[in-house]
Amino acid sequence: MSDKQKRLNMQTVQGKLCAELYEKHGEQVLETMSKIYGEYGEQLGLGLQKKSGSEGLEKAAAALQMMFDGAKLPAKAEFDGERIHWQGTLCPFGIENTKMEVCEAIMAMDLELTRKLVGDEVGARLCMEIEKSMARGEEMCKGTYYLK
Numbered sequence: 132m133s134d135k136q137k138r139l140n141m142q143t144v145q146g147k148l149c150a151e152l153y154e155k156h157g158e159q160v161l162e163t164m165s166k167i168y169g170e171y172g173e174q175l176g177l178g179l180q181k182k183s184g185s186e187g188l189e190k191a192a193a194a195l196q197m198m199f200d201g202a203k204l205p206a207k208a209e210f211d212g213e214r215i216h217w218q219g220t221l222c223p224f225g226i227e228n229t230k231m232e233v234c235e236a237i238m239a240m241d242l243e244l245t246r247k248l249v250g251d252e253v254g255a256r257l258c259m260e261i262e263k264s265m266a267r268g269e270e271m272c273k274g275t276y277y278l279k
Contacts, residue, residue, distance in 0.1 A: 139225075146224025146237065153233050164236035172240030176247025183248075188215055188276070191248035215245070218263075218273040227265040234266035245276055253278065 139147075152160045180186070183194040192215045195208035199219070206219030226233055238261060246254030256278045263273040 142223045143225035146222070146226040146229075146233075149224070149233050149237060150226055150229040153230055153236075158232070161232055161236045164233070165239040168237050168240035169243040172243035173247055175240070176244035179244065180247050180250075186248075186250040187253065188213075188249055188278075191215060191245055191276075194248050195245065213277070215276040216274075217276070218271055220271045222265045222272065228268045229266050231261075231264055231266050234264050234272075235261065242276075 149160075149164055152164075179194055179198060183190070183197065189210045192208045192210035195215070195217065199206040199208065202223070204219060204223065205221050206217065208215055208217045210216075224237055226237070238259065242257070242259045245259070246257050248254075249257055257276055258279050259274060259276050261272070261274040263269040263271055265272050
């Protein structure tokens with residue numbers, strides 16, 4: 132393995148697999164990807180919610196930051212009184228410069244995870260907006276969780 136090649140881990144393998152499946156089969160695979168990643172995110176969120184005892188947007192932002200820090204991701208989540216703003220400079224799935232549709236399908240995991248963190252009543256109204264994405268070739272991923 133050369134110095135420029137990054138060693139694969141399970142997340143980058145999943146990201147590469149999703150990108151390849153999308154390239155080969157198109158939009159028909161996106162619903163399945165979103166469903167599976169969403170279910171996984173819900174399970175992760177339940178576990179993190181039990182661990183952190185968080186509920187509500189402010190505590191969810193703190194739990195997300197704790198998760199980023201624990202995974203040693205160069206990412207942050209901040210609560211501004213109304214919304215959670217998040218950003219990161221490393222895609223754990225390695226889907227930089229691929230397709231935004233794949234990013235959105237995988238990010239169903241983060242949305243469902245955060246819905247569990249804020250609690251079921253509030254979580255049902257939680258939306259996510261992805262403002263920047265490394266999948267589109269941008270320098271970072273950036274977005275917002277907000278209530279509708």
